[in-house]
Amino acid sequence: MKISVIGAGNVGASCADVLAHKDAAHEVIMVDIKPGLAEGKALDIWQSAPIDRFNAKTTGYTNDYQATANSNVVVITSGLPRKPGMSRDDLIETNATIVKSVTEQVIQYSPCAILIVVSNPLDVMTYQAYLTSNFPRTRVMGMAGILDTGRYRAFIADELNVSPKDVQAVLMGGHGDTMVPLPRYTTVSGIPLKELIAEEKINAIVERTRNGGGELVKLMGTSAWYAPGSAAARMAEAITGNEKRVFPCCVKLEGEYGLENVFVGVPVILGKNGIEKILELQLTDKERQLLYASAASVKEMMDVLDRIEIKNRQS
Secondary structure (H helix, E strand, O other), X not given: OEEEEEOOOHHHHHHHHXXXXXXXXXXXXXXXXXOOHHHHHHHXXXXXXXXXXXXXXXXXXXXXXXXXXXXXXXXXXXXXXXXXXXXHHXXXXXXXXXXXXXXHHHHHHOOOOXXXXXXXXXXXXXXXXXXXXXXXXXXXXXXXXXHHHHHHHHHHHHHHOOOHHHEEOOEEEOOOOOOEEOHHHOEEOOEEHHHOOOHHHHHHHHHHHHOHHHHHHHHHOOOOOHHHHHHHHHHHHHHHOOOOEEEEEEEEEEOHHHOEEEEEEXXXXXXXXXXEEEOOOOOOHHHHHHHHHHHHHHHHHHHHHHHHHHHHHHO
């Protein structure tokens, strides 16, 4: 098994490190545009193998996509953060150009790979990778739901003073402040959350989850990387290990939940073929309305990308 991580920044390096430590593949390849960055971080990870006792060989390359040939899974983390004065449309155009270029080079050498997109804005960048690759929707997915549920579960564990291992949760919708946590489907070792925490406190945890990324930016002055890297690695590991794990992932909906041609997070089964199945939950009217509102927000950004693509074709 071979996994390639495109982008050796904080998120990409964290993802590669987790993959290596879990022996999720025989090879973990890192590629970055900055000379020496991927090589150095991959070497650093490899030198921890005798200490932490893993076998996955990590190797880094500068702009050499041939080294990624025949990857089973490719994790795309490339992209720029939003800068002061940059509009949402500018960010979409900038990162879509990067993701498009990366995807073109990835699929040239790994036409059978499964793509996991981490670049932001997450949902619309997954759409870009889907358009560029022309892969079936089962092989192009975005990482967001695992990260968001991770934050949600961590906050619940803090509130109850219990192990986060015992907290299970489902979260749907777009990545951002329109995400849809589902307390009704949240349990602690099988116990419904609403039997353990008052509704007012649950609502506060949900709101903190929605703003989880912003909270970290305020604290550190930059985006998170440990949890996003781990979340992407967890998806890749489920695929290479054919684990059939149920995770919330960003995927193109084609009628599920009454939504068409929009990329949002929903629970899926992940295995060797990528998205093996999309699970449709029975939602209340309120939950469905929140999901539709989130999907509409994502669709607005997809429409921005479509307009950009039209301009590119005409130029």
